[in-house]
Amino acid sequence: MGSFPLPSSSSSLLISSSSSISGRPSSTIFYPLMRFRQAQALSISCDYSCFEIRDVSYRPPGTKINLLSQVNLSIPEKSFGLIFGRSGSGKTTLLQLLAGLSKPTSGSICVQRYSDDGEKIKSPEPLQPERVGIVFQFPERYFVADTVLDEVTFGWPRQKGGLQLRELLASRLQKAITSVGLTGMSLDKDPHSLSGGYKRRLALAIQLVQTPNLLILDEPLAGLGGISNSILGCNQVVSLHLF
Numbered sequence: 001m002g003s004f005p006l007p008s009s010s011s012s013l014l015i016s017s018s019s020s021i022s023g024r025p026s027s028t029i030f031y032p033l034m035r036f037r038q039a040q041a042l043s044i045s046c047d048y049s050c051f052e053i054r055d056v057s058y059r060p061p062g063t064k065i066n067l068l069s070q071v072n073l074s075i076p077e078k079s080f081g082l083i084f085g086r087s088g089s090g091k092t093t094l095l096q097l098l099a100g101l102s103k104p105t106s107g108s109i110c111v112q113r114y115s116d117d118g119e120k121i122k123s124p125e126p127l128q129p130e131r132v133g134i135v136f137q138f139p140e141r142y143f144v145a146d147t148v149l150d151e152v153t154f155g156w157p158r159q160k161g162g163l164q165l166r167e168l169l170a171s172r173l174q175k176a177i178t179s180v181g182l183t184g185m186s187l188d189k190d191p192h193s194l195s196g197g198y199k200r201r202l203a204l205a206i207q208l209v210q211t212p213n214l215l216i217l218d219e220p221l222a223g224l225g226g227i228s229n230s231i232l233g234c235n236q237v238v239s240l241h242l243f
């Protein structure tokens, strides 16, 4: 499966040997980076959830070509993983399925709850598209407002019964702005006038305010020159973070 050794912790992310994209086996690789479940002094239950892609195939309507064939992936909660592969290997196609922008031809995308001994408990739940946050490779293409503040608050409730929610969102905004390193930046700035890196930070802050269950970063290493190439041996990356 490519030239990249899987880390010893690969058991935290299941990789199907049958994963293949459009007849090009192993052109996309699911790579677990790290797992950062917080230590707890006293734990009563160790139940956990996994985000799972199960035997997903995709053929665009009206075509006879499978762009994705039997893709399988499992990411435990509070984990971070990467999908990487050559240009045209199907990363964006998979991302669109995760975001609910298109439906798998077969297979399912769900969240499964497990007991601490790995037994499935409860039925799998579908992944709600509104609980998925995406930062696109060129987020400025989706900017709609003239100021950073308007951009961040664009989707916030404007009218009925929204005061409490708006206060909650405002406090999350403060936290998100700080966590992506935009502290001190004027919220009156035109988002299009920001540097490429700051545009991505802004797009990330917008997603963090919504506290998605699954955060997807398309080409998270774009703009870092050869760094991604030297780290991963590949400069085409989609990363997934399950909260």
Ligand SMILES: Nc1ncnc2c1ncn2[C@@H]1O[C@H](COP(=O)(O)OP(=O)(O)OP(=O)(O)O)[C@@H](O)[C@H]1O
Pocket (backbone or CB within 6 Å): 022, 060, 063, 067, 085, 086, 087, 088, 089, 090, 091, 092, 093, 094, 236
């Ligand atoms: N609606 C469609 N009909 C037919 N072929 C399609 C359709 N959408 C995408 N493709 C093809 O599917 C393949 C995978 O495309 P996709 O954009 O998912 O690849 P990618 O890995 O994200 O590429 P890149 O890294 O260059 O962005 C490409 O060969 C593309 O031309």
